[in-house]
Amino acid sequence: MLPIGPLMIEHRLIERVIQDMGAELSRLRAGSALDPPYLATIIDFLRTYADRTHHGKEEDILFADLAERQIEPGLAGIMQTLLEDHQRARAATGRLAEAVAALGADGEGVAAPVEGTLAELVALYPAHIATEDRRFFKPALGYFTRHEQEDMLQRFRKFDSSLIHERYRRVAETLAQRRLDPIP
Numbered sequence: 001m002l003p004i005g006p007l008m009i010e011h012r013l014i015e016r017v018i019q020d021m022g023a024e025l026s027r028l029r030a031g032s033a034l035d036p037p038y039l040a041t042i043i044d045f046l047r048t049y050a051d052r053t054h055h056g057k058e059e060d061i062l063f064a065d066l067a068e069r070q071i072e073p074g075l076a077g078i079m080q081t082l083l084e085d086h087q088r089a090r091a092a093t094g095r096l097a098e099a100v101a102a103l104g105a106d107g108e109g110v111a112a113p114v115e116g117t118l119a120e121l122v123a124l125y126p127a128h129i130a131t132e133d134r135r136f137f138k139p140a141l142g143y144f145t146r147h148e149q150e151d152m153l154q155r156f157r158k159f160d161s162s163l164i165h166e167r168y169r170r171v172a173e174t175l176a177q178r179r180l181d182p183i184p
């Protein structure tokens, strides 16, 4: 498998969730109540999967390796835009999490910032993914030999293998912190 294989498979899963977020946004715009457990699931997906797992491999491995090559200015410009998209997605997810944290457990509260950030993310991800799939990944791979591509695929796998441990170490730390500082 080429190293862009896992990244493109991850794109398909991100697209499925983004599509679902679009459906949820339509539901909210039709006047339905906010759904905090749904939003918590979305925030976890965006942070753990879309950002840490997927953008993590792109930024820490593929983009980092490319940055060490003399790549043509057009491709370098696309990579810069992609990095900015990742930052915008991270910032929007952070704003979504803040808006959700401000809601009551039953979802009562201000809907506008939740709808606004959902709309931003639903617009951002598909365009970003289309640029990577159609205009970036293939020319990017052209800068690496077959052996280098195989090595990159191995590093992607190693990167992925650490993440489930990282995720649940953080859960354990959060639980320990709650025990030290219980909710009144």
Ligand SMILES: [Fe+2]
Residues within 6 Å of the ligand: 055, 058, 082, 086, 128, 132
């Ligand atoms: Fe990306």
Ligand SMILES: [Fe+2]
Residues within 6 Å of the ligand: 007, 011, 054, 055, 058, 129, 132
């Ligand atoms: Fe991507």
